[in-house]
Amino acid sequence: MTDTITAPRGTTTRATDSRVTARTTTVKKRKSPRRGGSHTIAHIVLGVGGLLMAFPFIWQILMSLSTNAEVQSVVPTFWPAELQWQNFAEVFNRMPFLAQLKTSVLITVIRGAAQIVLCTMAGYAFARMRFRGRAFLLAITLSILMVPSQVYLISQYQVVQGFGWLNTLAGIVAPGLFSAFGTFLMRTAFLNMPQELEEAARIDGANPWQIFWKIMLPLARPSINVLAITTVLWSWNELLWPLVVSTYSDTMPLSAGLATLVGDKTTDYPVVMAASLMAMAPVLILFIVLQRKVIDGLASSGLK
Amino acid sequence: MTNSTTRTRLVPPNAAAPRVRRGGAAARRDGFWPWLFVLPLLSGIGVFYLWPIAQTAYFSFTEWGVFGGATWTGIANYTRLFADPQLYSALGNTLLYTAIVLLGIPIAVYIASLLNMPGLRFASFYRVLFFLPYVAMPTAVAMVWRIIFNGDFGILNYVLSFVGIDGPYWTSTPGFAMFAVAIVGLWSSFGFSMIILGAGLKNIPPELYEAAELDGATPWRRFRSVTVPLLTPSIFFVMIITIISSFQLFDLLYALLGSTNPILPKSMSLVYFFYSQGFVSNDKGYAAAIAMVIFVIIGIVTLLQFRLQKRWVNND
Amino acid sequence: MLNSSSGSGAFRRRGLLGLVGAIGLAALVAGCSTSPSADTASAGYTAPAKDLSAEITYGLWDQTQVAAIDANIKEFNKVYPDIKVNVNVTPWDSYWPKLQTQASSNTLPDLFWMNGPNFQTYGGAGKIEPITSEVSAGAIDPANYPQALDDLYTIDGTQYGVPKDFDTIGLWYNKAIFEKAGVDLPTASWTWDDFDSAASAISKALKKDGIYGAGGGMDGQTTYYDTIFQAGGSVISGDGKTSGYDSAASQKGISFWTDLIASGGSPTIQQLTDTPAIQWFTSGKLGMLWSGSWSRTAVAESSIAKDANVAPLPTGEKQATVIHGVSNVVAASSKNKAAAQALQVFLASKEAQQQQGDMGAVIPAFNGTQQTFVDSQPGVDLQVFIDATKYAQPYPVSKNTAAWAALETTILPDAFSGATPVADATKDLADQMNGLLAKE
Incomplete structure (x- = not known):
């Protein structure tokens, strides 16, 4: 239903492509003074909002460099008297950071790759192909989203046990290869794409796989990027499952290692803060490095 | 290669034609192909999710021993559940949380459209700032927020004291606790909404704005009559995901309030209710019934949204 | 007598699991893995041969004690060089859901930490192995530990563990x-x-x-x-x-x-x-x-x-x-029960507990090993905690304490x-x- 509305929109864009680019440039030129004015407001809103959003992290960085007493002083200490860099070094004594980092990276890469492949394929079929039981299978798949993961923890564990995958990387990784969310996301993406490209390719004699692989997949890149980001973050931060299914501390991911550190009876705030920052840093850096490619890239890949 | 050939063929004065054709004809043509596309996913979904969920559904009709061993008790768990005031209090808390987190979506639309302004400087810098919370590990940030919310040395109350407000003990006063949790929930889901909506905005053809502008539409009007309608698929997607994940509130609540917080029983979410019955009080059959109720509630809400989405889009 | 009662527990469990199995392959698999559990319980405990080769898992929740435990295991390996012990730390909040999941699937760690409030849930369901045979063989003497804690880990006269440490x-x-x-x-x-x-x-x-x-x-x-x-x-x-x-x-x-x-x-x-x-x-x-x-x-x-x-x-x-203390218990479903019991016995020994105390992790439970703890902070009268055992009462528990x-x-x-x-x-x-x- 949605696609009947959105598909023609895509077509219009494509058909008028060259005209549009020409026109936008002239428009931009014409309007630049007024745009400048509204940019000021935008900068104020974005600056203040962004600061509020980032504040907990700034606070966290400051605390990670403070002493425990400074963290707990009644009048907040905004700047530590002396920067306590050793808090970061201490993290390596408290948890097997590098081993857990390796595990985190490994499971994240595997699940990311698998979800991109499986969800894109299934999402495409659900959006663009006709087959018996499609609506039913889609509804069933989506219904999984509606059940909290704690609910099926024990049953899922027994399935993995049945495969003999306890304490293995396969066990940690397996359920996360398949994502109902990813399928939903990719289906939405394919629904919004123009029908005509496919039709044309079909007339050219391309088979469905070729159409998917050569035509639709490149078009879906922005959404695949979104899927990649969400999968990486989810996988990186997931806590309960890796804890339950793995038995050896040094093969646990960072999220589990951090929870173990926080769970200690003695709460040493600064070291916990330092460990938190270190555990989040890899994905954060990855995002900052890739964000231009990932998000700014949405425009070009989406419309050309 | 294929791309360019198709594009030349695309010149489409006839955009309506293909639309009519997709129907029965396509069904025959696709043959076994769709199964090739969906079976890898469906097999995993079936084994790792559907089967465990089906088991849970079965257990909800049983008295389930701590370590397995179920005796069929019919609908006993459900009759007990619907008479349990904790269900309604947990449902109320969850709805409150969901409502507050949903408030983030209009804000995200606004921020995303600001970030989408052509030629905006520092756009990527701002984007990183707004996206940061989504990246954060729940265990890691809950700690910071607890310190920010701390009634005695927290910076929030310190700042409020300048405006003459004597701040409450946020995470240990029943009314405020859910509010505090929802603020963090909104904060951490904002980046996701923003990125999805941002992608949707990029897909709106600029010429529509120009056309509206030529018609003399004000920026607000352009936003209302071009941006919002064309963004509805993304808005709906974000809404559905937000609602579904808000109804599953657990980790954040647990991490922010702490497992020994005395107000936890009064600030329980549905999933926390499930968890406390299933994993703390060892009443697993009852917990399974709670799980099924959560499932049905989310299912109904989602279905309503899909209905609403169809009507909204069709009427437009 | 006591052994046979635990044996029937195992039977009952298998029957129940069979019921679950009727609806599920996975549960059936879990049911099968219980089969080795019944046998060793009836045999009296004898220290296994020094060349026993096995790999066992030791589950616990406190990261701060790992250094002392590693030291314990090093000593243990001097006696049993071929028993490899994997220490698995799970943070407190996840430890119990994990243990429940493992117990439901009969994949509990061979040896793991148990506390008072949860003990009867596991002991009553036949998930852990009584120490009866080790006691009758003289390998463990309950008299060496505070009485209140022996009682804490006893159901109907059957004891399932001795404390590794205590706190008052x-x-x-x-x-x-x-x-x-x-x-x-x-x-x-x-x-x-x-x-x-x-x-x-x-x-x-x-x-x-x-x-x-x-x-x-x-x-x-x-x-x-x-x-x-x-x-x-x-x-x-x-x-x-x-x-x-x-x-x-x-x-x-x-x-x-x-x-x-x-x-x-x-x-x-x-x-x-x-x-x-x-x-x-x-x-x-x-x-x-x-x-x-x-x-x-x-x-x-x-x-x-x-x-x-x-x-x-x-x-x-x-x-x-x-008074409360953590105990090391052996999983009834352990496939390496001999090795797990050998480690359980070792960790209950004066030598091992003295080492725990010397490393300052906890107050060891073995009578007479507490002096290091008392001396660990000069100027602080830590003897108070030891003397408290004289009037201490056990942590209150029942079969389903958590409820x-x-x-x-x-x-x-x-x-x-x-x-x-x-x-x-x-x-x-x-x-x-x-x-x-x-x-x-």
């Missing part, structure tokens, strides 16, 4: 705060009244500094279980069948805290939730702290270390404290904050708790 509760205090407030330091002969007046006096004198007289974690173990026992009351009857909350003595034990908070002698419940009592104390904002021996590390590492000392809890009708413990955390906070009168709250708690106990 004491009254930590900050000398500097007492001096500043001009109040006399706590002594071993303090009564409830002495404590109350000191707490109020400190709060009154040092209010402007944001310092309070006393506080506690407001959980049973460190606060109200102790005062209930001191008032001569009980949390649960000796047979574990009825609640003790509706007795006048138990209500007095609860009122102790309600009154303390109402008098301003303690921070409010909200303040203690936002900032745990231990942090109030270690940041120099609390004169007295009801807390366990485990707080030693936190106190020693804090900025108030030089001002801290500890005294016995004040006396009510009588002197009392809760009614959840009620305590739901109902009692309203009493502490003054929102509900103590008599009403305890009556309500007792009624609901009796309902749950009747179902056990």
Whole structure:
């Protein structure tokens, strides 16, 4: 239903492509003074909002460099008297950071790759192909989203046990290869794409796989990027499952290692803060490095 | 290669034609192909999710021993559940949380459209700032927020004291606790909404704005009559995901309030209710019934949204 | 006799699992893996051959003790070089859901930590192996450990583990705060009244500094279980069948805290939730702290270390404290039971526990190994915690402790904050708790 509305929109864009680019440039030129004015407001809103959003992290960085007493002083200490860099070094004594980092990276890469492949394929079929039981299978798949993961923890564990995958990387990784969310996301993406490209390719004699692989997949890149980001973050931060299914501390991911550190009876705030920052840093850096490619890239890949 | 050939063929004065054709004809043509596309996913979904969920559904009709061993008790768990005031209090808390987190979506639309302004400087810098919370590990940030919310040395109350407000003990006063949790929930889901909506905005053809502008539409009007309608698929997607994940509130609540917080029983979410019955009080059959109720509630809400989405889009 | 009863437990479990199996392949697989469990139980324990080769897992939740445990295992491997022990640490909040999942699937770690509140749930379901054979073979002698803790890990006369460590509760205090407030330091002969007046006096004198007289974690173990026992009351009857909350003595034990908070002698419940009592104390904002021996590390590492000392809890009708200790238990489903039991026996030995104590991780439970703990912080009278074993009472438990413990955390906070009168709250708690106990 949605696609009947959105598909023609895509077509219009494509058909008028060259005209549009020409026109936008002239428009931009014409309007630049007024745009400048509204940019000021935008900068104020974005600056203040962004600061509020980032504040907990700034606070966290400051605390990670403070002493425990400074963290707990009644009048907040905004700047530590002396920067306590050793808090970061201490993290390596408290948890097997590098081993857990390796595990985190490994499971994240595997699940990311698998979800991109499986969800894109299934999402495409659900959006663009006709087959018996499609609506039913889609509804069933989506219904999984509606059940909290704690609910099926024990049953899922027994399935993995049945495969003999306890304490293995396969066990940690397996359920996360398949994502109902990813399928939903990719289906939405394919629904919004123009029908005509496919039709044309079909007339050219391309088979469905070729159409998917050569035509639709490149078009879906922005959404695949979104899927990649969400999968990486989810996988990186997931806590309960890796804890339950793995038995050896040094093969646990960072999220589990951090929870173990926080769970200690003695709460040493600064070291916990330092460990938190270190555990989040890899994905954060990855995002900052890739964000231009990932998000700014949405425009070009989406419309050309 | 294929791309360019198709594009030349695309010149489409006839955009309506293909639309009519997709129907029965396509069904025959696709043959076994769709199964090739969906079976890898469906097999995993079936084994790792559907089967465990089906088991849970079965257990909800049983008295389930701590370590397995179920005796069929019919609908006993459900009759007990619907008479349990904790269900309604947990449902109320969850709805409150969901409502507050949903408030983030209009804000995200606004921020995303600001970030989408052509030629905006520092756009990527701002984007990183707004996206940061989504990246954060729940265990890691809950700690910071607890310190920010701390009634005695927290910076929030310190700042409020300048405006003459004597701040409450946020995470240990029943009314405020859910509010505090929802603020963090909104904060951490904002980046996701923003990125999805941002992608949707990029897909709106600029010429529509120009056309509206030529018609003399004000920026607000352009936003209302071009941006919002064309963004509805993304808005709906974000809404559905937000609602579904808000109804599953657990980790954040647990991490922010702490497992020994005395107000936890009064600030329980549905999933926390499930968890406390299933994993703390060892009443697993009852917990399974709670799980099924959560499932049905989310299912109904989602279905309503899909209905609403169809009507909204069709009427437009 | 005892062995055969555990054997029938295993049978019953398999029957039940079969039922689950009827609806599921996965559960069937789990059912099959129980089969090796029944046999070794009936054989008497003999120390396995030194060249026994096995790989076993040891599950626990406290990362801070891992160094001492690794040292233990190194010693163990001098005797059994071919038994590889994998230590698996799971943080507290996830430890129990994980253990439940593993127990449901018969994949428990070969040896793992057990605590009092959860013990009967696992012991009663036949998930853990009794130590009967090890005791009758003379490999473990329960007389070497505090009696209250042997009792804690015993169901119907069958013992499933001995403690690896113990903790009792004491009254930590900050000398500097007492001096500043001009109040006399706590002594071993303090009564409830002495404590109350000191707490109020400190709060009154040092209010402007944001310092309070006393506080506690407001959980049973460190606060109200102790005062209930001191008032001569009980949390649960000796047979574990009825609640003790509706007795006048138990209500007095609860009122102790309600009154303390109402008098301003303690921070409010909200303040203690936002900032745990231990942090109030270690940041120099609390004169007295009801807390366990485990707080030693936190106190020693804090900025108030030089001002801290500890005294016995004040006396009510009588002197009392809760004692609790963690135990190492062997999984009934273990495939390497001989190796797991060898490690269990080793960890129960004086040698191993002495080493635990020397590394300062905990107070070892083996009688006579506690001196290192006592000496670990000169100037602090840690002997208090050891002497407390003389009048200590075991942590109150039943078959499904968690169910009614959840009620305590739901109902009692309203009493502490003054929102509900103590008599009403305890009556309500007792009624609901009796309902749950009747179902056990």
